[in-house]
Amino acid sequence: MSKIAEIADLVGKGKSKLVAKAVQEALDEGCEPTAILNEGMIDAMAVVGDRFKNNEIFVPEMLVAARAMKKGVEVLKPYLATGATGAMGKLIIATVAGDLHDIGKNLVAMMIESAGFEVIDLGVDVPAEKIIECYKENEDTKIIALSALLTTTMPSLKDTVAALNMADFRSDIKVMVGGAPITQEFADEIGADGYSEDAASAATLAKKLAEA
Numbered sequence: 725m726s727k728i729a730e731i732a733d734l735v736g737k738g739k740s741k742l743v744a745k746a747v748q749e750a751l752d753e754g755c756e757p758t759a760i761l762n763e764g765m766i767d768a769m770a771v772v773g774d775r776f777k778n779n780e781i782f783v784p785e786m787l788v789a790a791r792a793m794k795k796g797v798e799v800l801k802p803y804l805a806t807g808a809t810g811a812m813g814k815l816i817i818a819t820v821a822g823d824l825h826d827i828g829k830n831l832v833a834m835m836i837e838s839a840g841f842e843v844i845d846l847g848v849d850v851p852a853e854k855i856i857e858c859y860k861e862n863e864d865t866k867i868i869a870l871s872a873l874l875t876t877t878m879p880s881l882k883d884t885v886a887a888l889n890m891a892d893f894r895s896d897i898k899v900m901v902g903g904a905p906i907t908q909e910f911a912d913e914i915g916a917d918g919y920s921e922d923a924a925s926a927a928t929l930a931k932k933l934a935e936a
């Protein structure tokens with residue numbers, strides 16, 4: 725089994741400590757950090773999701789797989805994220821109310837930070853009021869970035885963007901959205917300024933929006 729296949733297997737089984745060790749070994753062997761992330765970990769989570777959908781595993785197994793991936797990402801972070809300066813300005817990021825998924829949001833935050841932003845991460849299950857309150861404490865914020873990972877929290881994303889669109893500071897910020905069920909079409913429909921599909925393109929989009 726290749727090292728990356730071994731990582732995918734360990735993530736799927738939720739073996740946190742062994743994942744961290746295997747990621748370090750893969751790096752030492754010269755594996756590309758992005759290949760470790762995409763093929764070793766993100767693909768493994770897709771398999772976990774499919775197994776959940778097929779009732780082969782349940783929420784606790786998804787949770788341990790998520791913990792294992794987080795351990796692996798911790799080891800990988802210094803190799804993926806570099807040059808954090810904060811010079812691009814402030815960006816507030818959150819997973820919307822009702823949604824507890826944070827791995828994707830954390831990767832997006834990491835890549836955006838690496839692109840030079842000062843990232844304020846409000847975590848998961850964040851109501852619109854808390855985001856607005858945070859903006860008021862950080863009025864130099866340029867972008868608000870929102871994740872939704874469930875079809876059932878797409879309405880929550882819509883409501884959050886609607887609340888921001890009503891705010892008196894709306895013209896001073898850009899709102900970007902993303903997450904597995906989100907599309908460009910949905911982003912346009914709810915009045916966001918930008919949508920991106922993955923963490924790397926989210927960093928590119930954030931730079932574009934900040935410079936617009």
Ligand code: B1M
Pocket residue numbers: 766769770771772773774776777783784786787789790822823824825826827828829831832869870871872873874875876900901902903904905919920921922923924926
């Ligand atoms: Co949940 N879950 N989950 N889960 N979970 C999914 C999302 C699911 C697809 C699994 C499945 O059925 N196949 C399914 C959703 C189905 C749907 O929406 N119709 C699902 C479900 C149903 C649920 C529960 C309802 C299960 C239950 O309780 N019965 C429940 C809901 C809880 C809640 O949120 N209220 C639930 C719970 C959980 C855990 C807590 C156990 C755990 C999350 C732990 C954590 O995040 N700390 C979990 C997990 C791990 C998953 C899967 C297996 C993996 C998610 C993940 O981390 N993926 C997932 C299956 C899957 O993804 N295929 C699943 C890896 C991550 C890197 O990808 O999050 O898509 P992703 O992020 C990407 C892009 O989306 C994008 O960039 C990221 C990096 O490339 N992106 C952005 C994300 N945010 C962005 C923001 C941007 C731009 C891009 O700009 C701002």
